[in-house]
Amino acid sequence: MTDRPDLAAMIVPLSRALVDAELPVLREHDLSMWAYSVLLALDERPLRTQAALAESIGADKTRIIGVLDDLQRRGLIDRTPDPADRRARVLSLTAEGRRVRDSAQTGIRHKEERLLARLSVEDRRGFLRALRALAALPHEEITNA
Amino acid sequence: MTDRPDLAAMIVPLSRALVDAELPVLREHDLSMWAYSVLLALDERPLRTQAALAESIGADKTRIIGVLDDLQRRGLIDRTPDPADRRARVLSLTAEGRRVRDSAQTGIRHKEERLLARLSVEDRRGFLRALRALAALPHEEITNA
DNA sequence: TATTGTTATACTCTATAACTATA
DNA sequence: TATAGTTATAGAGTATAACAATA
Numbered sequence: 001m002t003d004r005p006d007l008a009a010m011i012v013p014l015s016r017a018l019v020d021a022e023l024p025v026l027r028e029h030d031l032s033m034w035a036y037s038v039l040l041a042l043d044e045r046p047l048r049t050q051a052a053l054a055e056s057i058g059a060d061k062t063r064i065i066g067v068l069d070d071l072q073r074r075g076l077i078d079r080t081p082d083p084a085d086r087r088a089r090v091l092s093l094t095a096e097g098r099r100v101r102d103s104a105q106t107g108i109r110h111k112e113e114r115l116l117a118r119l120s121v122e123d124r125r126g127f128l129r130a131l132r133a134l135a136a137l138p139h140e141e142i143t144n145a
Numbered sequence: 146m147t148d149r150p151d152l153a154a155m156i157v158p159l160s161r162a163l164v165d166a167e168l169p170v171l172r173e174h175d176l177s178m179w180a181y182s183v184l185l186a187l188d189e190r191p192l193r194t195q196a197a198l199a200e201s202i203g204a205d206k207t208r209i210i211g212v213l214d215d216l217q218r219r220g221l222i223d224r225t226p227d228p229a230d231r232r233a234r235v236l237s238l239t240a241e242g243r244r245v246r247d248s249a250q251t252g253i254r255h256k257e258e259r260l261l262a263r264l265s266v267e268d269r270r271g272f273l274r275a276l277r278a279l280a281a282l283p284h285e286e287i288t289n290a
Numbered sequence: 291t292a293t294t295g296t297t298a299t300a301c302t303c304t305a306t307a308a309c310t311a312t313a
Numbered sequence: 314t315a316t317a318g319t320t321a322t323a324g325a326g327t328a329t330a331a332c333a334a335t336a
Contacts, residue, residue: 005280014287021288060304062306085312112153115290196295208328
């Protein structure tokens with residue numbers, strides 16, 4: 001094995017620093033990290049249940065309720081009972097929600113690009129390709145490796 | 146900008162999954178993540194103060210006290226008042242501490258290698274090179290980017 | 291007066307279980 | 314009875330402030 005620091009020893013602090021870097025951007029939009037995650041997850045397609053949303057962003061279903069309350073109150077998401085099953089709440093982005101998401105994401109990507117600019121072209125490419133591949137793995141496939 | 150998911154959206158879940166994957170290995174050695182971090186940080190050179198150790202692993206100085214208590218009680222670290230400044234505690238690994246660290250690290254690297262084996266040779270190289278470069282940056286240099 | 295380590299306290303986050311309303 | 318959402322509670326993790334010893 002090539003000599004290198006532990007993966008986690010590098011990734012965990014980097015992860016924390018990235019979050020710290022992005023929180024000010026989110027705060028400008030009055031978004032918590034979970035709220036931003038919700039806006040991202042709802043970007044593509046509406047979701048039929050809150051539990052599905054929670055699972056897709058790695059949160060507990062009880063943990064996002066306050067987040068959804070706030071986003072709904074601010075008109076950033078729609079949250080209506082499913083006529084076919086009135087237990088479920090269909091979730092989707094509003095136009096305003098999409099606007100806020102776009103604005104926040106632009107700021108975040110701007111910061112990220114400045115960080116990635118420190119890498120050589122080939123390292124940057126390998127880093128992003130590898131990161132996408134690893135991030136696409138199911139959680140259990142990593143923990144059970 | 147090339148289209149890609151947010152960096153943090155990929156790194157944060159990956160970071161969590163990595164930690165979840167490694168915790169069982171650490172538990173076999175009765176080590177918490179912070180305890181393991183301490184053993185890694187003390188590996189190279191002894192440190193003159195607990196505050197310096199805490200800072201080097203991104204922890205609060207009050208948070209590692211219980212960790213150090215436990216490691217000292219188990220004979221994995223030495224923790225003696227500095228004769229030149231009796232306020233400070235000089236910290237170093239014992240031979241047993243080094244043995245436990247090596248054993249835990251072997252298990253952790255084994256898991257990591259199985260994960261990295263999913264990447265192509267060139268992506269793996271770029272990923273590790275980029276990760277080392279980004280992890281070497283001071284925390285503020287990332288947050289202020 | 292400042293610094294090192296420590297303890298005590300409060301605060302945030304998270305996980306678990308219990309409740310309601312629908313099915 | 315099972316499920317979606319909600320609420321309440323407790324637990325872990327973390328941050329802040331106050332304290333004792335030493336400089």
